[in-house]
Amino acid sequence: MYTGTLKMVRRRGADGRIPVRTLDRGASSSAAAAEPTGYPGGPYDTSLLVKYEHHVARHIWFGEERGPKKELKVAGHGLKLTSRVPLALPPQMESWVSRSGLASLQRTSMNKIDTNLVSAFVERWHLETSSFHMPFGEMSITLDDVACLLHLPIRGIFWSPQDVTEELAVELAVDYLGVSQGQAQSHVRSCRGSYYKLEWLYDIFVHHRAASSWAYATRAYLLMLVGSTIFADKTFTLVEARYLLLFRDLDGCSGYSWGATALVTLYRYLGDASMYSCKQLGGYPTLLQCWIHEYFPTVGKRGENWNPAGNCGLPRAMRWSYRQGVLKVDDLRPILDELTPTDVIWRPFEDHRAWRVFDEICLYRGCLKWGETVVPYLPDRCLRQFGYRQYVPSPPLDCMMATDIDVDWISYHPSVVDVIGSSSVATTPSEVVDGYLEWYYRVSHPRLVPPHRDAPREVPVPVYDAGPSDPDWARVSTLIRRYLRQVNAEEKDPQFSDLFEALHISRSH
Numbered sequence: 001m002y003t004g005t006l007k008m009v010r011r012r013g014a015d016g017r018i019p020v021r022t023l024d025r026g027a028s029s030s031a032a033a034a035e036p037t038g039y040p041g042g043p044y045d046t047s048l049l050v051k052y053e054h055h056v057a058r059h060i061w062f063g064e065e066r067g068p069k070k071e072l073k074v075a076g077h078g079l080k081l082t083s084r085v086p087l088a089l090p091p092q093m094e095s096w097v098s099r100s101g102l103a104s105l106q107r108t109s110m111n112k113i114d115t116n117l118v119s120a121f122v123e124r125w126h127l128e129t130s131s132f133h134m135p136f137g138e139m140s141i142t143l144d145d146v147a148c149l150l151h152l153p154i155r156g157i158f159w160s161p162q163d164v165t166e167e168l169a170v171e172l173a174v175d176y177l178g179v180s181q182g183q184a185q186s187h188v189r190s191c192r193g194s195y196y197k198l199e200w201l202y203d204i205f206v207h208h209r210a211a212s213s214w215a216y217a218t219r220a221y222l223l224m225l226v227g228s229t230i231f232a233d234k235t236f237t238l239v240e241a242r243y244l245l246l247f248r249d250l251d252g253c254s255g256y257s258w259g260a261t262a263l264v265t266l267y268r269y270l271g272d273a274s275m276y277s278c279k280q281l282g283g284y285p286t287l288l289q290c291w292i293h294e295y296f297p298t299v300g301k302r303g304e305n306w307n308p309a310g311n312c313g314l315p316r317a318m319r320w321s322y323r324q325g326v327l328k329v330d331d332l333r334p335i336l337d338e339l340t341p342t343d344v345i346w347r348p349f350e351d352h353r354a355w356r357v358f359d360e361i362c363l364y365r366g367c368l369k370w371g372e373t374v375v376p377y378l379p380d381r382c383l384r385q386f387g388y389r390q391y392v393p394s395p396p397l398d399c400m401m402a403t404d405i406d407v408d409w410i411s412y413h414p415s416v417v418d419v420i421g422s423s424s425v426a427t428t429p430s431e432v433v434d435g436y437l438e439w440y441y442r443v444s445h446p447r448l449v450p451p452h453r454d455a456p457r458e459v460p461v462p463v464y465d466a467g468p469s470d471p472d473w474a475r476v477s478t479l480i481r482r483y484l485r486q487v488n489a490e491e492k493d494p495q496f497s498d499l500f501e502a503l504h505i506s507r508s509h
Contacts, residue, residue, distance in 0.1 A: 042445040044442050055274055061450050079112065084202050114300060127274060129376075135446045144385075159256060169241035171184075172244045176247070222253075229262075295385075343478045363420060364379070364412040366405070
């Protein structure tokens, strides 16, 4: 009988994935179960990121880009809004706009979007977990982030729309925008569907404002405003006609959870844009870019309009302005790959609490809904952003199976208890439980750029030190480390001894 060792040769398929072995005759099922499967660089356990086969990260790992342009086309309306939003509305309109809960959106949009920066983060978004998969764990745009950045109301009801045909879109325009039947028919026909053009809505607003038809003017203005911000889609010029129903009763539209609305829409478009076949991003890109600026001070180019200490209650998105960046998306990928927990400002809005008190509903774990779009909202996957120690989270929710989303949202408190009951207040900003990173590197694809071709293709689990607790010292530490990596410096090299000493000093603060 042969007693030597059989050597198995495991070949990857065309997609780079290690196929599941079929059972050899006489082999046990437990032995087959132990056989690892997955993709180079992760995920090795594919039970979490079930759509990874179609994700852009899988293709980037093998040097395959979306197309000649590596960055996404992004819908930004900031410049147009600057010209369309007046310095002051007539008092009759101002009252309705203020009560709607949407007034802050008049001033929050960035004039231009850094498409390379935004695209680099989109490549790390996974719709299964509603989160960005960074080298050190998951992060996400939370309801608290929306409240602080945009000053939109978080509490409120979700909206369940009715279908709007082209014929009904015409009727709605006649009844609630004050246009003639012929004008409405001609316009909807030109949109080739149940849509209105943003420019057309602006013209209606201007016309009715001059005629003192305040209700018509306000509806056109609000629909143009949300269509240019939180409801921006990939047409870049249109807004769905059904959203006019939201402003049918101008005294009642304040009851919606506009913050959840912004998040649902952006999550949906992030999920689409994270797929290899997609080349455009809808939603409100200002929300995403300002979120990046708040949490990642060393990544990308940014203009700062004012320091948080000098804020007088403005939405935090207004802190930031566009600055021309020099880094392309493929330059940013290795930079994001090398980020550590100390490069993150984990709780950037603690100095904003005088204007936006933290609401515990932001720790609700469940599904968020707007119209027919339902997305999982999972704060248990990004607990460090709330000041808690990160544990290995539960499997994501299957929102397709959710039946009582509105009830779950209203009675949110038990889910909050579940989320934080398994954790504790973090002793350091980036604290995780033992075993978290090992689990994370097994189920995720935390790095987009593979090792050198001659190096092993497996991605090792990193070990992070606590790093500096002061954000300014953290930035100093990051910049020094980045330079030392760029020049392949070694600590024993005398010419870099001063820089390494400065690095150690910065880490001790």
